[in-house]
Amino acid sequence: MSILTSGRYRAWAGFALAALLLYVVAPAVLSDFRLSLLGKFLCFAIVAVGIGLAWGRGGMLTLGQGVFFGLGAYMMAMHLKIADAELRGDTVPDFMQIAGIRELPGYWVPFTSPIVTILGILLIPALVAFVLGLGVFKRRVKGAYFAILSQALAAAFAILLVGQQSTGGSNGLNRFRTFFGFNLNDPANKQMLFFIAAGVLLAVVAITRQLMNSRYGELLVAVRDQEERVRFLGYDPANIKLVAYVTAAFFAGLAGALFVPIVGIISPADVGIVPSIAFLIGVAIGGRSTLLGPVLGAIGVAWAQSAFSESFPSGWTYAQGLLFIVVVGFFPAGVAGLFALLKRKKKASSDEPAPPGPEDETEPTERMEMAR
Template identity: 55%
Template structure:
């Protein structure tokens, strides 16, 4: 029985990514049938923030870049989508109502660019990605990092919010862009289309998690971690830390832009208040609580933070921000790694119950020499001869000295 449990545990560990994907897909399809339209809309909104969190987990958790300004890229993607949806609603040759109030008779050129749906879809990721790449080369190329980078990113998102308010003739100012009717030809008031938007948000979040999983398992993932932990050593080995940081930062920005783009049809409005300093910090809070170094921690933490925000704001309208801040402080003080701090619980349980061990005592079972030789393809007589012979020494790199055993084909 113990061996069966061991084999089962090993199979789960080997295929945990596939199993997690299957479970996530199943939950995605089940949710629309068991949740009300209101709750489904809330979950869609939470998933938009979860997309941002996945990118922060890559940039901060893996790359060590504490970014406090992801609202900048969230807003860029959101405004690209909002411009397209606004133009889609009013039709060709018309201008939005807020522009007409200023006497504007034709939409600006950068608006007209995103009238095309294909360009708009590409733009929600490309515009934030290009901006992030330019900023990344300018910042990381000059060696800016740590707290200086965090403060700079926060200053950029604050400046972006001020810019949007100041350009009210083309951005809607503090009111932002709102009152959308359709989403690429689909009526936003139709419950079936709302379920479709939820599925899009869910699958996009899942796709981003899988992309980050692939990056973490790839050589590029090793480089990102190497720059985080030993930047000077990476330079000595011939790698350019700035380009590696730009890669992670750009991917995170593109994820944030896509999350912002889906936020628009889900919520129905985008304004400077959705992308300023405070929203950017809340985007980071979910990553802190979920665990920035884990794969799914940022998603789980963001869902928990946003759910708590909804519940607390309804129960304590005047004090919920203080309660949420207190929770955030307690997590940082006592659980600095977030939920990821508990990822060692399951291995600890397995060790205590002997799961995955050859013997209950915690030490692996010893196998007879002849059986071991059969399985690994080592000649039994040669092995016995080598064991009986005087020790010649061990190689510091590859283990036992090659003259200590004779290996033959099985």
């Protein structure tokens, strides 16, 4: 096999092309507003990569990724609000002063430290997923029951946030001025945030590719298809599922933390049932069992929502639902699966034997006699 056609070098070429598009082409052709909008879409793509691993490869219909997305987002937002209050010389953020809160709540205090905030974003969503997954998978909860449970978790988390005045209630947290000392109103710093999101997305895709192509990736697919057979071979399917579920939660927490300074707001509406299902729709449309399908699907659906909602604000929800029904009903492997199917058909047609020529019109037995 030549170097240019080997899978390894094709993957490196793909990463190089993606880096070129994100770091050179996008900043050159997009305005500051559109670049920030693309950064928002990249955050959704990071979540989608984790869903593709857990759902596409592991068969776990994760309808509650908004929880882990929200955990990362709110931890980042809390730190940014505290930092803004310190710049003004206040002890509590501005919305707390309006609500009559004069002291910083106890669970806000750790997020005064940037290091603790970063560690919390990296660890807490994964730890929550580990505890939940351990309890669910060890009891062999799967299929529709797991999907309903994860969706109920997202709904409960959103309701909890709405009732908390110390996290902004239904309005959430917004109006951030700085990001670890950098002014968020500076276009150069906004571009820096886009570059960070692009780098995280590339790293997440690389990690997921390594998992998919490893021995673990084979076991994850085997658990999805024949869980009892994997258990009979001596492996614990619960542990295999748990790794994928925790990894997906870790990716979602990172995406939420990046979403806050890029978009400038986080509220319960961004972490409940509706956004969790929206994450899933992008993955399903792109192709849940592929590596790049979830990324392209999430970015494409988010772009379509932004573009069509500007012209048809009330019609996008119906169009999104119709698109999801069409894909699930007629193209269950998504757009990426459709392209793969067309590629296999083209290859099969090219491999068909040519029709017999005039010299091949003799019967096989006659040719054997002639050979003798």
